Amino acid sequence: MGRYIVRRTLFAIPTLIVISLIIFAILDLAPGDPTSQLPLTLPEEIRDQIRESLGFNDPFLIKWLKWMQLMFVNEPLHVIDSIFGTCIGGDCETRARIISWSSRAPAMDIIWQRLPQTLWVLGIAFIIGTAIAIPIGMYSAYKQYSLFDNVGTFVTMVGFSVPVFFTGILAILIFSVWLGWFPSFYTTTHVVDWTSWDSIWFQFEQMVMPVAVLSLFNAAALSRFTRASVLDNLNEDYVRTARSKGLRENKVVMTHVMRNSMIPVVTLIALQVPGIFAGAIITEQIFRINGLGQLLIVAIGQSDVPMVQTLTFMFAFLIVLFNLIADVTYGVMDPRIRYD
Amino acid sequence: MKRTRLLALLAVLAMVVAACGGGEGDETTTTADGGGEGDVTTTTSDSTEPTDPPSSGGAGEGGHLLLLQWQAPSQANPYLSTGTKDIQAGSMVLEGLAEYDTTGSIVPALATEIPTVENGGISEDLTQITWTIQEGVLWSDGSPLTADDFVFTWEYCSDEATGCVSPAFGNVTSVEALDDVTVQITFDGATPWPFVPFVGATDPVLQRAQFADCVGSAATGCTDQNFQPVGTGPFVVTELRPEDTVLYEMNPNYRKIEEGKPFFGTAEIKGGGDAEATARSVLEIGEADYAWNLQVAPEILGPMEAAGNGTIAVGYNTSVEHISLNQTDPDGDPPSEYIGEPLAPTGGTNPYFYQNQMLHDALSMAINRQEMVDIAYGAAGEPTCNLWPVPGPALSTNNDWCLTQDIEGANAMLDEAGYLDTDGDGIRETPDGLPLSWDFITSTNAVRQSEQDLIAVYWEQIGVETNMINADAGLFFDGTAASDDSIWKFFQDIQMYTNSAVGSDAQGYFQSLQSSEIPTSGDSWGGGNLYRLASEEFDTVFQQLTETALTDPARDELIIQLNDLAVQYAIIPLVNRGSVSAFANTLDGYVDVNGWDSELWNIEDWVRTE
Numbered sequence: 001m002g003r004y005i006v007r008r009t010l011f012a013i014p015t016l017i018v019i020s021l022i023i024f025a026i027l028d029l030a031p032g033d034p035t036s037q038l039p040l041t042l043p044e045e046i047r048d049q050i051r052e053s054l055g056f057n058d059p060f061l062i063k064w065l066k067w068m069q070l071m072f073v074n075e076p077l078h079v080i081d082s083i084f085g086t087c088i089g090g091d092c093e094t095r096a097r098i099i100s101w102s103s104r105a106p107a108m109d110i111i112w113q114r115l116p117q118t119l120w121v122l123g124i125a126f127i128i129g130t131a132i133a134i135p136i137g138m139y140s141a142y143k144q145y146s147l148f149d150n151v152g153t154f155v156t157m158v159g160f161s162v163p164v165f166f167t168g169i170l171a172i173l174i175f176s177v178w179l180g181w182f183p184s185f186y187t188t189t190h191v192v193d194w195t196s197w198d199s200i201w202f203q204f205e206q207m208v209m210p211v212a213v214l215s216l217f218n219a220a221a222l223s224r225f226t227r228a229s230v231l232d233n234l235n236e237d238y239v240r241t242a243r244s245k246g247l248r249e250n251k252v253v254m255t256h257v258m259r260n261s262m263i264p265v266v267t268l269i270a271l272q273v274p275g276i277f278a279g280a281i282i283t284e285q286i287f288r289i290n291g292l293g294q295l296l297i298v299a300i301g302q303s304d305v306p307m308v309q310t311l312t313f314m315f316a317f318l319i320v321l322f323n324l325i326a327d328v329t330y331g332v333m334d335p336r337i338r339y340d
Numbered sequence: 341m342k343r344t345r346l347l348a349l350l351a352v353l354a355m356v357v358a359a360c361g362g363g364e365g366d367e368t369t370t371t372a373d374g375g376g377e378g379d380v381t382t383t384t385s386d387s388t389e390p391t392d393p394p395s396s397g398g399a400g401e402g403g404h405l406l407l408l409q410w411q412a413p414s415q416a417n418p419y420l421s422t423g424t425k426d427i428q429a430g431s432m433v434l435e436g437l438a439e440y441d442t443t444g445s446i447v448p449a450l451a452t453e454i455p456t457v458e459n460g461g462i463s464e465d466l467t468q469i470t471w472t473i474q475e476g477v478l479w480s481d482g483s484p485l486t487a488d489d490f491v492f493t494w495e496y497c498s499d500e501a502t503g504c505v506s507p508a509f510g511n512v513t514s515v516e517a518l519d520d521v522t523v524q525i526t527f528d529g530a531t532p533w534p535f536v537p538f539v540g541a542t543d544p545v546l547q548r549a550q551f552a553d554c555v556g557s558a559a560t561g562c563t564d565q566n567f568q569p570v571g572t573g574p575f576v577v578t579e580l581r582p583e584d585t586v587l588y589e590m591n592p593n594y595r596k597i598e599e600g601k602p603f604f605g606t607a608e609i610k611g612g613g614d615a616e617a618t619a620r621s622v623l624e625i626g627e628a629d630y631a632w633n634l635q636v637a638p639e640i641l642g643p644m645e646a647a648g649n650g651t652i653a654v655g656y657n658t659s660v661e662h663i664s665l666n667q668t669d670p671d672g673d674p675p676s677e678y679i680g681e682p683l684a685p686t687g688g689t690n691p692y693f694y695q696n697q698m699l700h701d702a703l704s705m706a707i708n709r710q711e712m713v714d715i716a717y718g719a720a721g722e723p724t725c726n727l728w729p730v731p732g733p734a735l736s737t738n739n740d741w742c743l744t745q746d747i748e749g750a751n752a753m754l755d756e757a758g759y760l761d762t763d764g765d766g767i768r769e770t771p772d773g774l775p776l777s778w779d780f781i782t783s784t785n786a787v788r789q790s791e792q793d794l795i796a797v798y799w800e801q802i803g804v805e806t807n808m809i810n811a812d813a814g815l816f817f818d819g820t821a822a823s824d825d826s827i828w829k830f831f832q833d834i835q836m837y838t839n840s841a842v843g844s845d846a847q848g849y850f851q852s853l854q855s856s857e858i859p860t861s862g863d864s865w866g867g868g869n870l871y872r873l874a875s876e877e878f879d880t881v882f883q884q885l886t887e888t889a890l891t892d893p894a895r896d897e898l899i900i901q902l903n904d905l906a907v908q909y910a911i912i913p914l915v916n917r918g919s920v921s922a923f924a925n926t927l928d929g930y931v932d933v934n935g936w937d938s939e940l941w942n943i944e945d946w947v948r949t950e
Contacts, residue, residue: 031814031815031818031822031823032814032818033814033817033818033822034422035505044864044866044867045510045866046504046505046506046507046510049500049503049504050503050504050505052500052501052503053500053501053502053503053557053559054503094561099561100414100582101422102414102415102422102582102583103414103415103563103566103567103582103583104414104415104420104559104562104563104566105415105563105566105567105582106563109563110581110582110583113581113584114584172620176625176627177620177624177625180625183627184617184620184621184625184627185408185610185612185613185617185621185627186612187585187610188581188584188585189579189581189585189587189608284612285612285613285614286613286617288610288612288613288617289612290412290581290583290584290585290611290612294583294612295583298412298583299583302414302422303814
């Protein structure tokens with residue numbers, strides 16, 4: 001197993017380099033101009049000066065190599081320096097970093113600033129979604145065609161097929177416009193003070209709608225998947241064997257069936273985790289949660305190439321990482337799966 | 341299997357990126373500064389200030405002001421801005437010598453009065469302007485504002501490596517501090533309209549002490565300075581989160597504190613979402629005080645306003661949505677370029693539109709502009725027949741016939757000129773046998789596509805066929821002209837977009853329509869005369885304008901002439917576009933939407949009534 005992990009990790013490095021090159025090539029080939037939002041009356045010389053000052057006119061390979069250096073040398077050094085208060089190489093004050101074209105600020109700082117709201121909302125929605133989906137899915141399968149299963153199927157199919165941009169707007173209409181209970185936007189500058197009920201309540205109020213909408217969506221897909229997987233296993237021979245051995249039903253389902261059914265489900269969950277970081281672009285847009293997804297969309301809209309490049313690369317990195325984690329988890333859950 | 345997954349993801353990413361490539365270029369183009377020609381003599385300070393707010397106690401006692409800007413500010417330094425969103429954020433903090441009020445007149449901000457030739461502030465040869473700064477103005481850090489800060493701002497912006505986005509200093513040869521309160525700006529030639537440097541929210545003064553190390557290539561590293569510029573305005577930035585939120589508090593050293601301004605102690609610009617969501621917050625939910633740039637369909641905005649929490653207001657400047665009829669031949673070789681001198685081309689002229697006033701008038705006459713406004717713009721526009729739509733003595737009335745749709749008249753004109761449908765397919769042909777069938781391109785945008793739909797129907801009734809196409813705004817407004825859909829290349833017969841002047845400067849606007857300003861491939865498609873208007877008469881009248889003093893009443897007549905020549909055969913003006921904003925009913929003192937300057941130009945006067 002250890003060797004497998006090492007091999008996979010080593011293999012990930014060229015994969016990531018190729019990914020970064022492809023992303024870079026796509027961004028470079030796509031037409032787009034960082035000055036396209038400026039007034040049309042702006043003279044061409046000034047547009048050119050702006051592009052020049054941003055490094056927009058550099059040749060493709062130079063831009064890519066510069067970015068690689070910033071991403072893999074300078075940014076990690078900056079992180080190490082700021083954690084340990086050191087100054088590696090003695091140039092920590094002037095060290096170049098990946099700079100966003102639109103805000104002229106280090107891209108990583110902005111990404112770091114965006115993480116809390118994305119993790120708060122998407123992370124909690126993910127946990128709640130998973131926590132309700134697995135029991136519902138299992139019980140639905142165990143009591144197939146019962147009233148619970150039929151109702152559950154109906155609810156999950158609705159949750160699955162009605163898009164978030166519909167349920168989200170509906171929630172805003174009901175709870176913000178008509179009832180006036182919750183704000184329709186998310187205040188990112190609010191820092192939760194755990195000693196103050198007001199502060200916690202404020203955070204709860206601004207999170208409840210997006211979390212509910214996203215949880216429903218996440219739970220719907222996952223519970224269908226769980227149900228199908230459990231159904232498959234319930235008809236397996238080993239279940240009949242376990243029952244005929246006289247094992248209690250509880251033991252059969254919770255230990256034997258559950259463990260086997262969870263293998264594909266865990267894959268699905270693991271592969272959803274990068275999505276938490278990538279942000280739910282539509283949900284963030286609707287509830288005005290300025291998280292990572294919104295940042296990506298805004299950056300694309302402004303042709304802010306360094307920001308788009310950095311964000312997409314980080315998402316790619318997370319996907320590679322969680323693919324690996326999913327594969328390793330297979331081995332843990334089913335000892336028959338061996339990679340060596 | 342994992343590889344497949346990765347590739348699929350990349351493919352999706354690729355599609356997203358390719359689809360979104362450039363971004364919204366047009367909707368936010370410019371609220372730049374501006375004003376009506378002929379308004380320069382307005383020199384009395386505070387003449388257009390609103391009446392004092394109801395006695396509301398001292399400055400900063402009004403609590404929190406929540407402003408929604410769905411396009412969130414990226415930073416607060418207008419000289420590095422990527423759009424109006426940043427200029428608005430900066431305008432709460434930074435000030436210039438003068439600003440524009442809601443009617444487009446110039447009013448003093450940091451200056452004591454507006455210089456004119458008469459009061460000696462502008463030199464007789466129009467090459468110098470001398471401003472006097474008010475005494476005793478302090479920066480928010482408590483240090484005094486001096487003329488030297490203006491000198492520095494010029495040095496900062498005129499260093500090419502800074503990447504300054506303001507064109508204001510392009511023709512400035514020097515900015516000098518004659519003493520602590522006197523700033524003298526020298527231009528490289530006679531400049532009848534000297535009110536660009538340090539006028540309006542796009543060109544404020546920066547503090548030398550703060551930005552001294554940010555000149556040139558160092559500008560990029562100055563995140564703290566760009567996020568929290570030291571200013572003389574009513575507020576200071578306490579925190580700026582790019583593309584998200586800006587938090588402000590009252591500037592303790594603001595010069596109007598004794599007058600009880602600003603009323604609000606803290607303010608916040610909250611970004612994110614879209615125009616509709618921010619409009620809903622102010623108008624329907626009542627959870628915010630102000631929402632900016634609400635280009636939302638009238639049938640959505642109307643019912644929202646009816647909820648009774650706020651009102652919609654519109655401000656106009658020179659933004660005119662118009663159709664351009666290509667004067668050069670997009671199918672020529674090279675495409676869309678004159679062969680030979682533009683004023684006497686030996687080829688490359690458009691077979692339909694080149695100096696063809698009859699066809700232009702027929703096409704213009706067939707359009708029902710009022711219906712177009714009602715359907716596509718609602719409160720955010722009004723019909724116009726002029727490229728210079730500013731109310732006042734320089735407004736042309738010679739083209740007002742176009743305000744009334746006249747299909748019969750247009751048909752009659754075409755018949756008379758021999759543009760007949762000879763082959764019975766419902767499409768007229770020119771006397772040379774060319775069918776009146778064209779590609780018509782604009783940017784991808786719901787409003788523009790409904791305009792296209794309407795125009796297609798109007799023109800069908802006069803036997804004209806159009807193939808309506810749209811391009812992503814990032815490609816259509818692609819200043820690098822990498823895309824063949826770029827408005828500068830104009831590789832189609834007809835295109836439609838909005839243009840507007842920088843400042844109230846009609847001269848600067850019409851300058852770009854001279855024949856010398858036609859974009860060509862040899863010049864990397866630089867130049868502002870996208871229509872390829874090549875008119876000797878226009879060039880001559882423009883030359884006259886440059887030789888006429890600002891206060892000379894003859895200027896108005898020349899501007900009318902230039903406007904009429906511009907819309908004679910190359911341009912069909914459609915809609916004068918306003919900026920739409922929503923204000924909570926509890927808010928007062930804002931007077932109106934300022935289409936000429938930052939909409940937050942008078943934020944110190946805003947009060948809450950309740």
